[in-house]
């Protein structure tokens with residue numbers, strides 16, 4: 001049976017992590033369809049059709065789908081579900097919001113943040129902030145799975161799958177979108193950046209994050225933070241890396257003034273190379289860092305910024 | 312309006328967990344257990360509603376073994392009015408917990424249910440959304456701010472790009488994110504008072520819920536260990552390593 005990937009998008013293109021979801025889906029079966037629901041989602045549907053490995057794109061047009069409200073999207077997915085063996089979404093804030101609602105309506109379990117597809121019914125997923133890996137097998141007829149994008153290499157483009165229109169249902173009337181307060185940034189998005197510069201409580205103020213911005217700009221890096229830095233109001237909530245924030249796995253992660261609590265490590269320890277800058281040589285972050293430098297970040301960071309070439 | 316809050320007993324977030332030698336799970340014997348931190352936030356939010364006169368009663372729900380009584384007592388000591396324990400030694404997965412919660416909602420008719428966005432043991436992030444689906448209610452997940460108005464709730468949600476505001480119809484299910492509030496500590500007098508507050512104990516059967524797990528855990532393993540690297544003395548050395556050894560800049 002076919003597999004349905006439910007794609008989040010911005011109206012123009014599907015999110016980058018949809019390619020990862022498709023890559024994961026191709027490991028569960030061969031016939032991968034992508035659902036692109038929205039209002040004026042034509043361009044986004046085209047971008048989904050271009051992902052290699054996609055057999056068909058289903059486009060569902062309705063004003064009710066414009067803002068990805070779970071109460072409206074979940075019934076649409078449920079209506080399509082009988083034709084599929086798996087429903088797959090990326091484990092981002094959209095997938096986490098919608099997939100469990102779909103699963104419960106289908107009376108099936110949901111597998112959260114799969115990092116490996118062992119077989120079509122068996123998946124590996126991290127538990128306890130990634131301190132244990134559970135291999136779980138689903139006995140349900142339809143498997144609803146969210147996948148951790150950093151663990152599935154996004155496929156190439158160049159596909160040209162056909163796009164079919166599919167009818168949606170009526171709006172639920174349960175919820176409505178009021179507005180968004182999105183962080184504006186010219187920098188690469190945190191979860192897909194090749195380099196991430198991340199700051200913690202050691203930065204001591206939001207003002208001091210400007211120092212990290214200068215380094216990030218020179219490296220072409222995304223900017224992240226620990227929970228402590230977010231809670232203290234230095235940076236917005238979407239900067240948080242960790243067990244209960246975002247999971248990143250860049251080529252280079254630079255942790256600055258971050259102690260390395262397990263909840264933080266859960267979000268970055270799969271990075272290829274980790275650098276830690278911390279004045280406390282006993283800080284646990286050094287246990288996962290490839291290169292550590294013990295010292296005052298207020299001295300080291302400007303020096304580092306001066307020493308690297310602009311990308 | 313009654314408010315129902317879910318409180319889960321989990322291994323304390325400060326404990327470094329150990330995978331069992333036979334790979335069947337995580338060692339929970341003689342380990343410090345606490346209320347899931349997100350559920351402390353849920354209890355706090357419900358208590359603030361009661362203090363503002365928006366809620367009449369706060370009921371703390373937990374599902375699991377007899378020791379979950381302690382978790383409910385913690386909620387009662389924070390200020391919740393009474394507790395409901397669905398007692399079972401069976402393994403409970405999110406869909407089963409959502410069904411138990413639904414059965415209790417049918418019985419108690421709360422106007423709002425608040426649960427944590429994620430339990431820090433299993434990290435599923437599912438129960439609240441599943442409960443909302445089973446009830447046919449709206450859901451305000453990853454709540455950063457909650458404001459109740461006539462028959463509806465305005466919820467500020469923590470999403471990938473920042474924050475999002477939605478308006479949802481009541482009754483609803485809310486799941487808490489870290490910045491919703493800072494939970495209070497229970498004072499000693501309140502801990503004493505909590506001992507007298509009622510906890511009702513129910514069995515899944517009595518609620519007509521089949522809690523049999525849908526996912527079979529085949530094994531639980533340690534993640535691959537990252538080996539510690541080296542300390543460098545100077546920024547110049549660091550840049551050299553990043554450029555010529557790691558090849559990442």
Ligand SMILES: Cc1cc2nc3c(=O)[nH]c(=O)nc-3n(C[C@H](O)[C@H](O)[C@H](O)COP(=O)(O)OP(=O)(O)OC[C@H]3O[C@@H](n4cnc5c(N)ncnc54)[C@H](O)[C@@H]3O)c2cc1C
Pocket residue numbers: 199200201202203225226227228229240241242243244245246256257258259260261262263264267277278279280283295296297298324348349431
């Ligand atoms: C339910 C729950 C969920 C959580 N989820 C997350 C999560 O998703 N992500 C997350 O990050 N945390 C999370 N946490 C919090 C986590 O436990 C830690 O509290 C947090 O990561 C600490 O942040 P920090 O390292 O910035 O601060 P601290 O632990 O205070 O560390 C600051 C570090 O900065 C260093 N420092 C200070 N000044 C300087 C200086 N001038 N130069 C160099 N170094 C300096 C210090 O030596 C110290 O190591 C969670 C906690 C709970 C309970």
Ligand SMILES: Cc1cc2nc3c(=O)[nH]c(=O)nc-3n(C[C@H](O)[C@H](O)[C@H](O)COP(=O)(O)OP(=O)(O)OC[C@H]3O[C@@H](n4cnc5c(N)ncnc54)[C@H](O)[C@@H]3O)c2cc1C
Pocket residue numbers: 127134317318319320335336337347349350372373374375376400401402403404405408425426427428429430431432433434435436437438439528
């Ligand atoms: C005795 C026992 C043994 C278990 N053994 C295993 C095992 O070996 N392997 C395994 O993978 N899982 C096991 N589980 C199940 C696992 O610990 C989780 O309870 C389950 O998968 C739910 O996931 P979650 O709590 O992460 O859900 P989430 O959806 O992340 O939880 C979100 C919120 O739902 C509410 N909630 C969830 N569960 C409860 C509850 N029980 N009571 C009150 N509120 C709740 C809380 O408000 C919580 O913040 C076991 C459970 C029990 C009771």
